[in-house]
Amino acid sequence: MMELNDRQRQIVEMIRGSGLLSINALSSHFGVATQTIRRDINALCEQGVARRVHGGVAPPSNPVNLTFSARRILNEEAKRSIGQCAAARIPDGSTVLLGIGTTVQYVAEALLDKSNLTIVTNNLEVARLLCSGTDHDVHLVGGQLRAEDRDVAGPATLRGFSGFLADFALIGAGGLDAVHGVLDFKHFDAEIGRVLLDHARHTILVADQSKWAKTAKCAVAGWGRFDSFVTDKLPEAGATGSPGVPDDVELIEACSGS
Numbered sequence: 001m002m003e004l005n006d007r008q009r010q011i012v013e014m015i016r017g018s019g020l021l022s023i024n025a026l027s028s029h030f031g032v033a034t035q036t037i038r039r040d041i042n043a044l045c046e047q048g049v050a051r052r053v054h055g056g057v058a059p060p061s062n063p064v065n066l067t068f069s070a071r072r073i074l075n076e077e078a079k080r081s082i083g084q085c086a087a088a089r090i091p092d093g094s095t096v097l098l099g100i101g102t103t104v105q106y107v108a109e110a111l112l113d114k115s116n117l118t119i120v121t122n123n124l125e126v127a128r129l130l131c132s133g134t135d136h137d138v139h140l141v142g143g144q145l146r147a148e149d150r151d152v153a154g155p156a157t158l159r160g161f162s163g164f165l166a167d168f169a170l171i172g173a174g175g176l177d178a179v180h181g182v183l184d185f186k187h188f189d190a191e192i193g194r195v196l197l198d199h200a201r202h203t204i205l206v207a208d209q210s211k212w213a214k215t216a217k218c219a220v221a222g223w224g225r226f227d228s229f230v231t232d233k234l235p236e237a238g239a240t241g242s243p244g245v246p247d248d249v250e251l252i253e254a255c256s257g258s
Contacts, residue, residue, distance in 0.1 A: 004043065004044070004047070005040075007030055007032075007040060008040050008043055008044055009076065010030075011026060011040055011041075011044060011050070011057070012044060012049050012050065014026075014029075015050060015057055015058060015059050016059060016210075019058060019059065020053060020056055020057070020058040021056050021057055021058075022055050022056040023037050023038060023041070023055060023056050023057070024055075025056075026040075026056075026057075041057045044057065045057075048060060078208040078209070078232035078233075079102060079103045079106045079208055080106050080109070081232060082103055082106065082107075082206050082207075082208060082230050082231065082232060083103065083104075083105075083106025083107040083108075083109055083110045083206070084106075084110045085230050085252060086107050086110070086170060086204055086206050086230045086252075087107055087110030087111045087113075087114065088110070089204070089228070089252075090111065090114065090117070090167075090168055092114055092115040092116055092117070093115070093116045093117070094117055094118070094166075094167040094168055095117070095118040095119075095120070095164065095165075095166040095167050095168070096111070096117055096118070096119050096120070096166055096167065096168045096169075096170065097119075097120050097121070097161060097164065097166045097168070097169040097170070097196045097199065097200055098119060098120070098121040098123055098126050098170055099121070099122065099123065099169070099170065099171050099172060099192055099193060099196050100122065100123055100149065100151050100153075100172065100189055100192060101123070101172030101173075102125075102172070103172045103206045103207060103208065104123060104126065104170055104171075104172045104206065105123065105125045105126055105129065107170050107206060108121075108123070108125075108126040108129045108130060109129055111130075111136070112129065112130070112132060112134055114134075114136070115135060116135055116136070116137075117134075117136045117137070118136070118137045118138075118139070118166075119136050119137070119138050119139070120138075120139045120141065120160075120161060120164050120166065121138070121139070121140060121141070122140070122141045122143060122151050122152045122153065122157045122160070122161070122192065123150065123151050124140075124150045124151055124152070125150045125151075127140045139160075139164075141156070141157050141159075141160025141161055142156040142157065142160055143155075143156045143157035143160070144156075144157075153188040153189070153192065154188065157188075157192060158191060158192065158195050161192070161195045161196060161199055162195060162198075162199060164199055165199055165200070165201070166199060166200040166201070167200065167201055167202060168200055168201070168202050168203075168204060169196040169197060169199065169200030169202075169203050169204070170204050170206055171193050171196055171197065171203065171204070171205055171206070171220070171226075172205075172206055172207060173205065173207040173211050173216075173220070174186075174189065174211070174214060174216035174218075175211050175212075175213075175214035175215060175216030176207060176211045176212045176214070180219055180222065181219070181220070181221055181222040181223045181224075181225070181226075182205060182207075182219075182220040182221055182222075182223075182225075182226070183214075183216035183217070183218060183219060183220060184216050184218045184220050185216045185217065185218065186218060187218050189218065189220075190218040190219060190220045193220040193221065194220060194221060197221055197225050197226075202227050202228070203225060203226050203227050203228070204226070204227065204228045204229075204230060205226045205228065205229045205230070206230050206231075207229075207230075207231055208231060208232050208233075209231060209232055209233045209234065209235060212235050223245055223246050223249055224246065224248070224249075226249050227249065227250060228249065228250040228251075228252060229245060229249050229250070229251050229252065230252045230253075231251075231252075231253060232253065233253065234251075234253070
């Protein structure tokens, strides 16, 4: 995956908020030539995080089908803060289950600073990160390769996680629902989340605020299955999909000092 520059990352966030932006408006906003903006847009479309329209750029038409590499860019700074905040709560020497998703990758990135962890994962990007000379004991469970999702899944994956009893499980989300809790887009992704919940003493949900707007169809678990929820920000009270996080779930807003 090609690394995006700061302006390209800002364009991604701007089109997520505005829906559609013209090349001329972006050229004026950044103070660069329209040819430069066109090159930026070409790079973003190649990564799958933007879509060309006449005279401008828009979000991808089907964000649910974005590859792992494309999804990793979305809300990047929020995900990195969430990852750092969640990792700070894991003591050295712990056994940790890390599931699928891009936010979990940022948790793994922050866990590089920890010592003597036992980490079990089906997330290939997590495994790649943990090759970086740490003293962690890393177990990569088996399963069927899902290249676009950068992970493995299937019955062997469920059996692999079931062989451990961990101190912590860190679980991402495809979507969040005020009533039904944590959702995901694929049946096997939801099953993996439930197995992680069943095999850890303490469960931590990591998800940024955009997940409240996602209409994922597969139920993972209700709010009562999670001990902690690390997020960047909750939706405003009364907003569509506003949070129904119960009082007995420890709510941690990343970078808030809580």
